[in-house]
Amino acid sequence: MAHAANINFYQASHGWKSWLFTLDHKRIGMMYIVTTLLSFLIGGIFALLVRIELFSPGETIMSAATYNKLFTLHGAVMVFWFIIPSIPGALGNFFLPIMIGAKDVAFPRLNLFSYYLLITGMLFNVYSIVTGPIPDTGWTFYTPYSIQNSGAVISMVMGVFIMGFSSILTGLNFIVTVHKLRCPGMTWYRMPLFVWAIYGTSILQVMATPVLGITLLLLTIERYAGIGFFDPKLGGDPVLFQHFFWFYSHPAVYIMVLPAMGIISEIIPTMSQKTIFGYRAIAYSSLGLALVSFLVWGHHMFTSGQSELANFIFSLLTMATAVPSAVKMYNWSATIYKGSVSLTTPMLYALGFLFTFGIGGLTGITLGALSIDMHFHDTYFVVAHFHYVMMGGTAIALFAGLFYWFPKMTGKMYNECIGKLSFWIFFVGFNTTFIAQFVLGVNGMPRRYFDYLPMYTNWNRVSTVGSWLIGTAALLIVGNLFMSFFRGAKAPANPWNGKSLEWQAESPPVLENFAHTPTVTAGPYEYGVKHG
């Protein structure tokens, strides 16, 4: 095989088959980007429809039955098609090997298989949507309703089951890659923090996702055979379903947010031209967050009928989750302080993250307090909280990362003006949409309700208008990336003067990432440090 030193990975082979059957982690990463951004737009359309319905009390554009199906689809598509696969599959795949100086991930064929598992799972879901009846259980599929209702629950959860395996195999691949494929000189403490974050995420993917698998399998068997694990009439316990479900789904939210934090840890030092404050603290906090995330799932079940003892334990432990996240927030802020800050598009998104994830995290602690959650559970306060962490956390960081690494991935620059504009429209729209929902929640509006009391109308309208701004921003973001891919100006190899390994590679990288395997002698954020 020729050492394709001057041929970038796009030119290394041609034709659609060379993409669909590729073993190149970079091409697989690009395919994930396209798929997950498309999923974001689809899930976003469901959200816009939901918000239009909620513009006025009573029936606005759809019946209650349709509404229930739409919010179920919005949740399921956003969680399983978009948020979980996006950062690890797209940016993790593209950059993890490059950042540690490897030629590829440990198991390239498994990597491609992961991608096709995602597609297959999505097709199962499409099947359940097209043949119907679309499930209206909410994306959490709680029993006993999910057992009794007539929706296409089985095909939907089997799709999720398959997508779960995509996630597991990606995590497995990344763990082995980090352990076994680091280039000479790349010790653990010289790895970029994005790699630490992906590593923590991968542990969660491998350990927690199988429990979702068995949960959905049991749900399917219960629908067919009435085995009774979750049915009180047969001696079972519906709350046990919730234990099974949330044992995965709580670590899942850290699968969503840890990679996002990893991206922020990359952008902030580069855009401040200053070494990260507290490298080891941030690295350990990624692992710490992964560990603690296994201990708190019951805080989703405070009002479900858990025993007092369990409620108490889960509430207490939830407070601990604040610590690793807070460590990161402080360290990022300390990094920016007295740095030489460039307010480029990626940096704007990263700063936006600090604001929105801060709110999201703090309101999470609020909800973790048992006495408060008794009142806020199942209200719009919860909806606002998780949108602040998922959209104001993962999505905003994904956009930051896509802009940050766009020149490296494509060799071109995105449009900076539109980039900045899209940030401001997104930021204003996002906060409008969801601060309104905090207000609604505090005033007692329940979630997943098709109708509401007239007193909630005004804030609902504010929220809906905000959602239109988000929609506009989404189109600008995706449009900018798409157009710039074809028509953007040529970008240099290191437009931001980054110090981590990926900036030493070509833009776009060659097939095996580096012409010669690099030897690393310094950390990834050593700005202003002279090397021999």
Added chain:
Amino acid sequence: MSESHAADHAHHFESVEHEFDAGKLGMWLFLVTEIMLFGGLFVGYGIFNYLYPEMFREAHHELNKVMGAFNTIVLLVSSLTMALAIAFIQRNDVKKSKLMLIITFLCACTFLVVKYFEYSAKIHHGLLPGHFFTNTDLQSANAALFFSFYFVMTGIHGLHVLIGMACIAWIYWRMNRGDFNAHKFGAVEFVGLYWHIVDLIWIFLFPLLYLVV
């Protein structure tokens, strides 16, 4: 050194040993997922066993301890023969390694045949999961719940035995083709690890289901 073995391992690894190590770690990580998947079932079983001790006690008497013990021994022996298959290929003895693979495969068949007889007996007595439970002899309420666990747990385990058999057959075919030697036998070892987990899970299933005191 690596040039002469260039065809022996994938290009992003430096050597066969490097590739072997990575593959082994990958397989152990996969086994973690199997433990967590089955583990969920054990958690459910444990919780309900505590809540309905009398019902579990009465229902388990319907299971055939002799068949269960026999199957336990069959799987333990198959674990030995699997380990020996690897030991032989490590010593470049392809012939004996293949023999061990065949014996392992036959043990697995035996296991499934015994399970067939067990399941038939249950069906005959109407001791089936959920909706299909028609037995009238058992006195305890919700006895169907025990059999739900029995069938789901042994069923998924049986499925894994089948998958293991397919993997063993594949390894046998590759060994016949001359793919493995003392220097390169990763796939054999990894299938072996998978097979031992299948055995390990049964080590826990047997006392829990068949020997509830």
Added chain:
Amino acid sequence: MEQNSHNNTNKHTHHLVPFKVYVVTLIALLILTVLTVGVSYIDFGKGNIYVSMGIATIKASLVMLFFMGLRYDNNLNRAVILSSFGGLAIFFFYAAADSWTREKPKLVEVKAAAVAISLDELKKLELGSAELASKGKEIYNVNCASCHGTEGKGDGIAAAALNPHPRNFHGALSDWKNGASAKAIYVTLANGIPGTGMASYQTLPVADRWALVHYVRTFLSEKPASASGDAKYAAAIKADGIGGSGPAVKATIPIDFAIDRMTK
């Protein structure tokens, strides 16, 4: 190459385990299997599960150490598999901490809501008083306002979901099923209206029901008098055990009992 040291390439990758080790391991496993079966005939009480799982754990450890090679392998692989057992332990511990510590449902006798009332006391209740009506207002706001509305206009929060609509007490009286006299309203409270959302409130004490009657009557545009020989009323009173041996109790959960249980 130099990177082996931190790539965890195992120096013992091709460590040859003697055949003897495998055979001895199997023998140990078979002995432990016999032990497992034998021990199942002895009752250790609460210790049973620990004994059987303890033996199984030893067997599993032998399989992992010798058949799966962990005895000769690196620490990373050991840490990986042990962490899965740790994760499982967490799952089990917390799920059990919930399932096993829930309050077991206790059989509580629901005391008969109606207290034996003498015929004299009944006459007083039937006459009513301002005091009784204002007590009725309190009871109304807890039990009735969610459907009938705080002003009795049939516009309570739950009203939108009900078909037929809850009664608007200010409206026409001609289509009231049992009539709008005091005794008729009492009958409605006692029996409910079958086929509608109006439930029976027989679990409310007789005095409370009369209080409600008088309060509801304050909404009416006109107040028809009660028929003296009202058969339905007589039946209702009899069912409440007034002037008889004791009240008949319907199998319904009184609201204050339910609220007490839920807020515990």
